[in-house]
Amino acid sequence: MDLPRSDRLNKLPPYLFADLRRKMKAARDKGVKVVRIDIGDPDQPAPDSVVEELCRTVVDPADLDRHRYGCDRPVEALPAAARDFYSRRYGVDLAEDQLVTTMGSKDAIVKFCLALMNPGDVAIAPVPGYPTYNIGHVFAGGETFEVPLLKANDYLVDFDAIPADVRRKAKILWLNYPNNPTAATADLSFFERAVEFARQNDILIAHDAAYTLNTFDGYEAPSILQVDGAAEVAVEFFSLSKAFNMTGWRMGFVAGNASAVAALNTVKENIDNGSLRAIQFAATAALNQAEELLPAINAVYQRRRDLVVDALRANGFEIDKPKATIYIWAPVPPRFDGDSGAFATELLDKTGVMVTPGRGYGQWGEGYFRISLSYPDDVLTDALDRIAGLSL
Numbered sequence: 001m002d003l004p005r006s007d008r009l010n011k012l013p014p015y016l017f018a019d020l021r022r023k024m025k026a027a028r029d030k031g032v033k034v035v036r037i038d039i040g041d042p043d044q045p046a047p048d049s050v051v052e053e054l055c056r057t058v059v060d061p062a063d064l065d066r067h068r069y070g071c072d073r074p075v076e077a078l079p080a081a082a083r084d085f086y087s088r089r090y091g092v093d094l095a096e097d098q099l100v101t102t103m104g105s106k107d108a109i110v111k112f113c114l115a116l117m118n119p120g121d122v123a124i125a126p127v128p129g130y131p132t133y134n135i136g137h138v139f140a141g142g143e144t145f146e147v148p149l150l151k152a153n154d155y156l157v158d159f160d161a162i163p164a165d166v167r168r169k170a171k172i173l174w175l176n177y178p179n180n181p182t183a184a185t186a187d188l189s190f191f192e193r194a195v196e197f198a199r200q201n202d203i204l205i206a207h208d209a210a211y212t213l214n215t216f217d218g219y220e221a222p223s224i225l226q227v228d229g230a231a232e233v234a235v236e237f238f239s240l241s242k243a244f245n246m247t248g249w250r251m252g253f254v255a256g257n258a259s260a261v262a263a264l265n266t267v268k269e270n271i272d273n274g275s276l277r278a279i280q281f282a283a284t285a286a287l288n289q290a291e292e293l294l295p296a297i298n299a300v301y302q303r304r305r306d307l308v309v310d311a312l313r314a315n316g317f318e319i320d321k322p323k324a325t326i327y328i329w330a331p332v333p334p335r336f337d338g339d340s341g342a343f344a345t346e347l348l349d350k351t352g353v354m355v356t357p358g359r360g361y362g363q364w365g366e367g368y369f370r371i372s373l374s375y376p377d378d379v380l381t382d383a384l385d386r387i388a389g390l391s392l
């Protein structure tokens with residue numbers, strides 16, 4: 001039986017990597033050895049102490065609830081550790097009703113849209129940007145207004161460029177700094193402007209801070225919640241995925257505006273039933289030990305950042321060294337006339353190297369491509385050698 005899909009599914013844009021997967025398979029079928037440097041998913045394991053805490057608690061005979069629904073018997077220490085982390089790192093004190101733990105940000109972004117958007121509602125999303133914001137809007141029956149992130153503005157949202165009718169209609173404005181895919185960072189004064197914009201226009205800012213702890217050269221990314229009064233008009237999505245090499249663990253939290261947090265929690269209670277307690281214990285350990293764990297994790301990405309940027313520069317690419325994220329965002333060589341798809345396809349066909357074409361992140365991503373630093377050094381070196389062999 002061939003079942004028709006829901007209108008909701010039919011409205012989704014084509015999956016970002018579907019076309020590339022097809023091309024990658026065709027290349028492999030032709031005998032090409034494909035070297036992937038496109039996906040942001042850490043190759044390094046979660047820290048030993050975090051894994052040990054998981055192993056200890058998953059079999060702890062004293063914890064009779066260890067196998068049960070995580071939502072009914074939550075590990076109280078986890079939200080406490082998250083609040084304590086925000087207090088230590090940012091000087092932000094969160095009340096209990098200002099934070100809810102999540103099964104990672106991707107899941108939480110879609111649930112957040114279901115919690116706050118009605119059919120026909122508008123939300124603003126940055127482009128190039130993480131596709132899940134728009135997917136959440138579509139699932140909620142809403143619409144996306146795309147705001148460009150331009151190099152000329154250091155990839156920061158230009159609030160003045162958001163038209164008056166969109167400001168009147170929009171419920172949510174998504175921000176994401178340090179940014180995927182551009183690797184741009186925002187300072188506190190940008191977040192101050194964002195909070196002011198939210199207040200003036202009655203729009204909730206949803207700041208996706210997925211890469212906020214992946215920082216280099218001593219740089220520390222700010223939290224939007226450091227701005228005075230931000231928790232009235234903003235929420236921040238924090239994820240343990242990239243910070244602690246824990247993508248598969250599905251763990252994060254959302255902090256800020258209490259009514260938005262409560263609405264998200266209601267969706268969660270009706271859908272996900274929370275995480276295994278052992279994962280909650282392990283996430284608690286990661287947050288409590290953040291200051292000890294982060295330097296070693298970030299040293300690896302910083303070394304790879306230098307390796308990739310230096311090699312690309314030697315090859316004629318004009319790029320800055322990013323202060324954060326696990327990505328390098330580079331313009332396609334002039335010969336491709338800004339066509340990131342053509343560049344990625346030729347690179348794959350002639351060298352076997354797979355990068356992500358910027359067009360996949362929306363219209364203003366065109367002209368660029370993204371490399372992920374979540375691959376071993378030798379894989380990156382091999383890929384960069386092959387890129388160097390291509391006549392650009």
Ligand SMILES: Cc1ncc(COP(=O)(O)O)c(C=O)c1O
Nearest residue numbers: 104105106107130180210239241
């Ligand atoms: C900008 C951004 N937000 C959120 C996520 C999702 O993170 P999580 O693993 O917490 O779902 C990603 C993952 O790549 C991302 O790039």
